[in-house]
Amino acid sequence: xxxxxxxxxxxxxxxxxxxxxxxxxxxxxxxxxxxxxxxxxxxxxxxxxxxxxxxxxxxxxxxxxxxxxxxxxxxxxxxxxxxxxxxxxxxxxxxxxxxxxxxxxxxxxxxxxxxxxxxxxxxxxxxxxxxxx
Amino acid sequence: xxxxxxxxxxxxxxxxxxxxxxxxxxxxxxxxxxxxxxxxxxxxxxxxxxxxxxxxxxxxxxxxxxxxxxxxxxxxxxxxxxxxxxxxxxxxxxxxxxxxxxxxxxxxxxxxxxxxxxxxxxxxxxxxxxxxxxxxxxxxxxxxxxxxxxxxxxxxxxxxxxxxxxxxxxxxxxxxxxxxxxxxxxxxxxxxxxxxxxxxxxxxxxxxxxxxxxxxxxxxxxxxxxxxxxxxxxxxxxxxxxxxxxxxxxxxxxxxxxxxxxxxxxxxxxxxxxxxxxxxxxxxxxxxxxxxxxxxxxxxxxxxxxxxxxxxxxxxxxxxxxxxxxxxxxxxxxxxxxxxxxxxxxxxxxxxxxxxxxxxxxxxxxxxxxxxxxxxxxxxxxxxxxxxxxxxxxxxxx
Numbered sequence: 001x002x003x004x005x006x007x008x009x010x011x012x013x014x015x016x017x018x019x020x021x022x023x024x025x026x027x028x029x030x031x032x033x034x035x036x037x038x039x040x041x042x043x044x045x046x047x048x049x050x051x052x053x054x055x056x057x058x059x060x061x062x063x064x065x066x067x068x069x070x071x072x073x074x075x076x077x078x079x080x081x082x083x084x085x086x087x088x089x090x091x092x093x094x095x096x097x098x099x100x101x102x103x104x105x106x107x108x109x110x111x112x113x114x115x116x117x118x119x120x121x122x123x124x125x126x127x128x129x130x131x132x133x
Numbered sequence: 134x135x136x137x138x139x140x141x142x143x144x145x146x147x148x149x150x151x152x153x154x155x156x157x158x159x160x161x162x163x164x165x166x167x168x169x170x171x172x173x174x175x176x177x178x179x180x181x182x183x184x185x186x187x188x189x190x191x192x193x194x195x196x197x198x199x200x201x202x203x204x205x206x207x208x209x210x211x212x213x214x215x216x217x218x219x220x221x222x223x224x225x226x227x228x229x230x231x232x233x234x235x236x237x238x239x240x241x242x243x244x245x246x247x248x249x250x251x252x253x254x255x256x257x258x259x260x261x262x263x264x265x266x267x268x269x270x271x272x273x274x275x276x277x278x279x280x281x282x283x284x285x286x287x288x289x290x291x292x293x294x295x296x297x298x299x300x301x302x303x304x305x306x307x308x309x310x311x312x313x314x315x316x317x318x319x320x321x322x323x324x325x326x327x328x329x330x331x332x333x334x335x336x337x338x339x340x341x342x343x344x345x346x347x348x349x350x351x352x353x354x355x356x357x358x359x360x361x362x363x364x365x366x367x368x369x370x371x372x373x374x375x376x377x378x379x380x381x382x383x384x385x386x387x388x389x390x391x392x393x394x395x396x397x398x399x400x401x402x403x404x405x406x407x408x409x410x411x412x413x414x415x416x417x418x419x420x421x422x423x424x425x426x427x428x429x430x431x432x433x434x435x436x437x438x439x440x441x442x443x444x445x446x447x448x449x450x451x452x453x454x455x456x457x458x459x460x461x462x463x464x465x466x467x468x469x470x471x472x473x474x475x476x477x478x479x480x481x482x483x484x485x486x487x488x489x490x491x492x493x494x495x496x497x498x499x500x501x502x503x504x505x506x507x508x509x510x511x512x513x514x515x516x517x518x519x520x521x522x523x524x525x526x527x528x529x530x531x
Binding site for chain 1: 448450458476486488523525526
């Protein structure tokens with residue numbers, strides 16, 4: 001098993017580490033038994049994700065995918081962000097070893113969970129987002 | 134760039150003296166040890182000498198040593214070989230269809246080279262008991278006694294654990310097995326070269342050894358088979374190794390193994406003293422510099438070179454990748470490094486909670502490590518740990 005240069009680069013210098021105090025949505029996925037826990041925070045303004053931060057307990061792939069997903073969603077509308085797949089995150093990282101693909105699933109789930117949380121907190125937005133989906 | 138190797142339980146560098154001893158057997162003395170001509174006889178002589186060295190190291194007779202391709206083959210040979218040869222024990226001869234095919238007792242912390250042959254035999258109809266261990270990874274003699282039934286054909290318990298270094302009470306288990314007339318195997322791959330290993334004193338019938346864990350070459354190991362032990366060969370072919378293991382002898386490997394074990398017997402005590410000091414220096418330094426860490430394994434009864442530490446709130450692969458970036462090679466019992474997506478079965482059996490098991494790192498020292506190596510690790514590791522903890526969602530909550 002070998003990580004791509006891009007994965008190692010994100011692992012060494014992860015982007016957007018931390019929490020957003022007044023986050024509009026928080027996603028919390030994973031458990032220590034499976035190996036990874038991810039927390040993803042998003043700040044949304046006019047239906048656009050203006051900031052994203054993460055905290056991750058996990059392996060190199062988990063850290064790198066967390067970092068990449070926060071990079072990829074910034075500036076995207078909520079609806080665009082919902083279409084972001086784990087494959088796209090892995091591809092943006094120059095690929096992941098086969099046995100680490102589940103880590104990219106976790107990043108996708110963390111993002112979806114954060115958006116769900118945002119939509120729950122903003123009932124008015126639900127209809128709007130759902131219609132566009 | 135700094136390069137510090139602290140993963141000697143995985144493999145060791147080949148000792149220069151070992152390489153030197155092996156080279157002629159590639160270049161000049163390349164004969165087949167089974168051949169009658171001079172080329173063959175020179176090779177035969179070297180194999181016999183190496184066999185004597187290995188035998189004398191564990192207090193055995195040369196004819197009780199069978200060379201194998203390594204520790205894994207030795208374990209497979211011991212377990213499957215005994216199972217196939219003795220499967221009728223305890224079986225009702227009049228009721229062949231209903232009775233069991235034999236019972237094996239092992240522990241839940243064995244190396245996969247033991248666990249997987251046991252699982253394989255279970256699928257073939259054998260019964261296997263996987264004994265629990267205590268918080269330090271030690272099996273309980275009373276549990277073994279309780280597990281023994283009339284069909285028990287084999288007890289296989291490792292001498293020292295590869296992940297945490299804990300030493301098992303082999304002598305006592307062997308005594309019990311002997312009294313009950315049950316064949317007893319120990320995987321001594323991690324103890325040979327680190328602890329005194331004497332087949333007679335340990336009361337074992339079978340004992341697995343490996344070359345590359347003791348500064349010898351990879352691809353060579355041996356199984357000690359006490360004279361009279363009922364076992365079937367695994368590999369069939371020519372009449373090599375007294376009909377116990379067919380295949381042209383790996384002469385350079387055998388020579389290297391012999392030389393490595395000779396060096397171990399000369400240097401072990403001196404090296405151990407140095408290594409145990411370095412290991413304890415590392416543990417004491419870590420304890421001083423990093424909070425929320427825990428030692429996994431027995432505090433005293435463990436191999437002198439092994440230190441398994443859990444760094445709470447963070448994950449092992451992230452630690453080893455960061456250490457690797459700083460030139461330090463270690464390993465981890467985290468799920469992510471196992472290739473199985475399951476954290477260490479050893480730590481699990483010891484009752485270590487999953488998150489703490491995920492944060493485990495194994496430092497296994499060797500003869501070339503220095504004070505400076507340990508100082509360097511103590512210099513770089515605290516920063517790695519605090520950086521990963523900053524990133525961890527588990528840390529904040531505590």
